[in-house]
Amino acid sequence: MDTVEKIKRQLAENPIILYMKGSPKLPSCGFSSQVAQIMINLGEQFAFVDILQHPDIRAELPKYANWPTFPQLWVEGELIGGCDIVTEMYQKGELQTLIKETADKYRKDEE
Numbered sequence: 001m002d003t004v005e006k007i008k009r010q011l012a013e014n015p016i017i018l019y020m021k022g023s024p025k026l027p028s029c030g031f032s033s034q035v036a037q038i039m040i041n042l043g044e045q046f047a048f049v050d051i052l053q054h055p056d057i058r059a060e061l062p063k064y065a066n067w068p069t070f071p072q073l074w075v076e077g078e079l080i081g082g083c084d085i086v087t088e089m090y091q092k093g094e095l096q097t098l099i100k101e102t103a104d105k106y107r108k109d110e111e
Helices: 003-013 030-042 055-065 083-092 094-110
Strands: 016-020 047-050 072-075 078-081
Touching: 003 047, 003 055, 016 030, 016 094, 030 083, 030 094, 072 094, 078 083, 083 094
Parallel strands: 016 047
Antiparallel strands: 016 072, 072 078
């Protein structure tokens, strides 16, 4: 499976996924740390991919997403943005609504 296929599969299988440097509990960059902390504060389940462990994804995702930097937060296969956008949405209360509605939708699907 090539890298773009792997990315597409990850996006399809995970309604909320964060591509970051490190892990939410042990981030390897300040921006990834900030976004991971916001996501943890929201209290909903989310997947993550440590791009430092996956150099293929680190190389391909910016081209696929047309977004050059990490972290990248994706919801339902759509790129929400990086640290600045996620932080701004969180401060405005927009991110809470988006993440909760998405999590609720997928929780209902599982029941």
